Amino acid sequence: MDGMRLNKYLAHCGVCSRREADRLIGQGKVLVNGMAPSPGQSVCGSDIVSVSGQVISNYKKTVVLAFYKPVGVTCTEKDAHAERIISDIVRYPFRVTYAGRLDKDSEGLLLLTNDGDLIQGMMRGANRHEKEYIVKTDREITDDFLWRMSHGIYLRELDITTRECEVQRMGKRTFRIVLTQGVNRQIRRMCMELGYQVKGLKRIRVMHVTLGELKPGEYVELAEEEIRRLYRECGMAGRD
Numbered sequence: 140m141d142g143m144r145l146n147k148y149l150a151h152c153g154v155c156s157r158r159e160a161d162r163l164i165g166q167g168k169v170l171v172n173g174m175a176p177s178p179g180q181s182v183c184g185s186d187i188v189s190v191s192g193q194v195i196s197n198y199k200k201t202v203v204l205a206f207y208k209p210v211g212v213t214c215t216e217k218d219a220h221a222e223r224i225i226s227d228i229v230r231y232p233f234r235v236t237y238a239g240r241l242d243k244d245s246e247g248l249l250l251l252t253n254d255g256d257l258i259q260g261m262m263r264g265a266n267r268h269e270k271e272y273i274v275k276t277d278r279e280i281t282d283d284f285l286w287r288m289s290h291g292i293y294l295r296e297l298d299i300t301t302r303e304c305e306v307q308r309m310g311k312r313t314f315r316i317v318l319t320q321g322v323n324r325q326i327r328r329m330c331m332e333l334g335y336q337v338k339g340l341k342r343i344r345v346m347h348v349t350l351g352e353l354k355p356g357e358y359v360e361l362a363e364e365e366i367r368r369l370y371r372e373c374g375m376a377g378r379d
Contacts, residue, residue: 142181143232145171148188151232152195163190183230203366204235204251205348209355214240214249225251228356238262239270239345242324247272247342248350251358260373261346267319268346268372274326275339276312284333285314292329297322301329312338346372 143151146160155163163169164176170189171182182188188195206229208214213221214237225237235251238258252258261268289306293299305317316326327337343350347368353359361369 142183142186142230145169145176145180145182145188148182148232149190149195151200154190154195182232184233186232201254201257201366202231202235202252203254203257203361203369204229204231204358205350205353205361206237206249206251206358207350207353207355208241208246208249210244210246213243225249229358239321241342242327245340245342246355247340248345248348248353249342250345250348256375257369257373260375261369262321263373264320266373269317269319269344270321270342270346271315271317271344272326273309273339273341273343274314274316274330274337276314276330277336277338279311280308280314284335287333288314288316288329292332294322294325294328294332296328301325 145164146157149155149160149163149169150157154160160169167175168191169176171180172187173189206225208225209228212223212225212228215221215224216226216236218224221243229235229251231251233253235253236255236258238250238252238261241247241249250261260266285306285308289304291300291303294301299322301322302318302320304319305315307315309315318325322328326340330337341350348361348365
């Protein structure tokens, strides 16, 4: 998706309804970067939108996006050495950032929002929020591997032992795992300690939000009730 249609953007900013926005645009009262917009124009975060000479800013509504991060995209906002970053794909009308990164070689669900407090709430390890993954390995998975993964692995490089977690075999070389902590490259490190290499890693769920039918590079706005549920589960019910 390339940004948001101008009439929808004005409605989201609380300026007016979409129908009224179309009327204002037709009357020439709306400018984008100082120029009259073209029919059906979309706007992105770097665009300056004004209505009757007043710049529209200070967007306050909380937005949460469910984004399918493709393999090869780096979770960063600025990196001169990264081939592709999130903002190359997610061109939203205002700044959103991610809660809990996925490494470049991994894919799957990434939540993006404009509320920094919500990001902190989702990432706080003490809250033990669940994150679910499908993992493919380089060789056949054994019962011993599943048992050891689920009961915690000592990571020598970091000098920590991972929390107990739910692990389930899905195929000869594929398993599902549900984590409640956010150690950097945790699944890859755990597998490595047991002599396995990860060949594919996809995150399919964060808390109650699932990847669903999204395809790589696609994103969707969460509904208001889903966002309120995220606040409640983060102990931020006052945001309802």
